[in-house]
Amino acid sequence: MTTPAPTPGPGLECAVLGRVRAWYDGVPVDLGQSRSQEVFAILLAAAGRTVALPLLVEGVWDEGERPSRAEHCVRTHVWRLRRALARHTARPLLVTVGNGYALRVPARAVDTWACERALARAEEIRASGGSAAQARDVLAGALALWTGEPLAGLHGPHARALRVRYARLRQLLLEARLELDAELGDRPGLVAEASALVMEYPASQRLRAVQMLALYRSGRQAEALGVYEDTRRHLSTELGRLPPAQRVPAGDLTALHQRILRSDPTLRRARTERRPQAPGHASFPSPVAGFTGRDEQLRELTGMLTRPGAPAVVVSAVSGMAGVGKTALAVQTAHVLGEHAFPDGRLHIDLRGADTAPVHPHAALATLLRALGTADDDIPEDAEERSALYRSLLAGRRMLLLLDNAACCEQLRPLIPGSADCTVLVTSRAWLTGLAGARHLRLDVLPQTEALSLLRRTAGRRVVDADGEAAAALVAACGSLPLALRIVASRLAAEPGRSLAGMVRRLADERSRLEELRTGDAAVDAAFELSYATLATEQARAFRLLSVLDVPDIALPSAAALLGLGIEEAGELLDSLVDLSLLQSHRLDRYHFHDLVRVFARAANAREDRAATTSRAVAALLDFCLATARNADTVAHAAEPEERTLIDVAPTSPGLAFTTAQEATDWMREETALQRALIARACTDDSLPLAQAADLVDRLNTVLSGITHLSAVGDLARQVAEVAARRGDRPCEALARYVRGNALWHANSFPQAKTELHRSLALCDRDADLRLRASAHLTLCAHARVRGRFQDAIVHGEASVRSFRTLGAASAEGTALGELAFNYARQGRLAEAQAAAERGAELLGGRESVSAAIGLYYLARVLHLCGDREEALRRAGAGLALFRTLNVASFEAASGNLIAQLHAEQQDYALAARTAETFLPMARKVSAMLEGGLLRTLGRSLLHLGQQARAEACLQAALELFDGLQAEQDAEQVRGLLATAAFIPR
Structure with missing residues (x-):
């Protein structure tokens, strides 16, 4: 290039000819507020020399305005600048030297150096007999670096002095440039x-x-x-x-x-020098046939390109994955604006950024110069002279440059003209954040309505509208990717006998889907292959491994575990794949594939990675997830780690740590899909530890029970149990059947739950599996209580309490005591009930946790049965507040049910009805048993409020639920209420 412009490049680059700005490797550095910028500017002007602390103070503040602790303030600003720079590099750029500081930045990294160099270079060109136009454009390029008043917004003594110096530099540049203008004509x-x-x-x-x-x-x-x-x-x-x-x-x-x-x-x-003619518009690409949709993006891009009076060249960049339609949108936008918007012509060049050998900027300049009318013999060989000629030919011309399919910022910077009259439109698969001053538009796949319109335009409206369901399925199979949609639409148009449904069936098989998305010279996998071929070894490995699990997305810590990398290193690697549009990130530190890119990555994994290599990576992720799930379980239930472990398996990873129960349950909820995918894979891959998968199923069961439906957990537990049975792994099968029984119980499938729990007990070793036996007895206790068999419930409850007490598992013992206490109360053993409930609450209390809330709930239930309604209401309300904080929906609904019941028994029927109506929607989502209980309380309250018709409807709905659940005692209570209603005059 003619002049080293301050556009961000490798290392630290700085600009002071306008606002004070800095970039590291193209990424903006946050220099903080004005005082920090003043300090930075002073150190920058010293060109690497040490500036003593007192001189920094004098440079930032006028004498009468200095704060009492001015030196301390300067040290604080230096600390902030160091921290900002450290986010980008480990190199010590801002160093302490004695009682001062130095900024280790080469002079050429500052825009003022480029201006001083331009003056000298212009004189060298003229002295050597070079072109006046070339010398003039060297100076024009330097003047283009001014983006406003130097050190804008800074008012300290040093800033004012520097502004005088820089004003003189600008004057010298202007004088030299105008003299050359006069010489040229x-x-x-x-x-x-x-x-x-x-x-x-x-x-x-x-x-x-x-x-x-x-x-x-x-x-x-x-x-x-x-x-x-x-x-x-x-x-x-x-x-x-x-x-x-x-x-x-x-x-x-x-x-x-x-x-x-x-x-x-x-x-x-x-003196006049020959100036080639403008290229016109004939060589510019035609609009894509059948271009459809993108109205919002067209408006946005048109607005980005039409910025009258812009002080510098307008640069707009469209980025996105292969096949998403970047070039089509760019060309369409240019044609929408029309030739009148660019009277001096439009240029297009394909920079082949996705190829393994993109077009070199030197070669690209030659192509553009030829398009501008320059003869081959007149194209300079020297890079600076070639760039200067290019800029001089574009100076003063209102032209559009479409730099298509760019690889990176380094390829583009020499091609950006210095003239503000030009407009530059860039397309790239890479996210070009280092392109200074550019506005960015990230292009995503088509919305479904626009995708269907594209199909109609190419395949025919009649074909698409004849089978709307198949058309929607076809769009989904293509991932709404325009390239894929055009391919299938053209195939449908070329073969009138082919149906949409038939095409959907052909695309359903992931193994052959990419083969189907080929026609003529267009192929989706070929587009992806170009991007994949440019990846470095580590990028390619990450790209392949991230695709192996069936998950909608993956969090950064999990990806780091899969790849065997640290968090920061993995983040940089994944972000580089996002920048190349091979990976997507719509949320902070979460990453996902486009469906077709995932298919391509899996094929690459199957082709290039040994199965054992992939299994080791997945095993590392399973180990990490289990360790994190154990941490979550421990924090959520405020228990010791060993209390929550039902199988002898120890992960080697420390996993993520949590400080609150909310954090723990949030992580388990967020990562449910990942854990399910890992468990499913462990059931099909013999090299993965099944015991870890079984333990992970249990963690999902214990942390998420009461928060979400556990049907998926029950299905996973069944898979693990079946695999364990085939392998003869009794401990794994015992745990899996316990989890399945627990999940079935929460799903109100009581007979099946009982069967699975007894099978689990039969598989347990009496001594080695004591904790698992205790947990199974606890669930069987709850099962018997729901069926109204309170004596059976007491037998199981007491067995569970004894076992947990033997193990020293205080939290688990507290839960078992709470369940046992309720059954004591239902058998009339009120003193034992209250003692058990209070001891259980004591063992579970002390911290804001799910266990503490459950302890309050159990105690409230027992106090209710003992007749202490006021205290029961107080404890139930406290438990409800905790359940709400922790988002434990099922226990929140259960607490609401109990509170409504207590209000009804206190004859506050209006409040009871309002409470029941509040919690009914939640109960419908989590438990038929709770829904029946709330309908019963609501019906009873409405009877007393004189709303007989509504009351009977609620009671009838409750009876149907209880009958379906075989909850005999609850059903009998409702029948009694309905009988009472029948005697009330209408």
């Missing part, structure tokens, strides 16, 4: 620009000379002579303090004045 606007600059810099005799010459060549000799007289007056009146010898115009200006007086004919002959 009478370009339009030269008189106006020279006159305006003379008003800005009245003491500049070089600018006055250009003004005089431009006026003379325009036939305005008298005005040219008037400039000389004005110069004399200015020097005499405004600069009277100068010595007499300096109060007259310089010799060059005086000689020019004499030549104009003589009407010297040689002054009218300016």
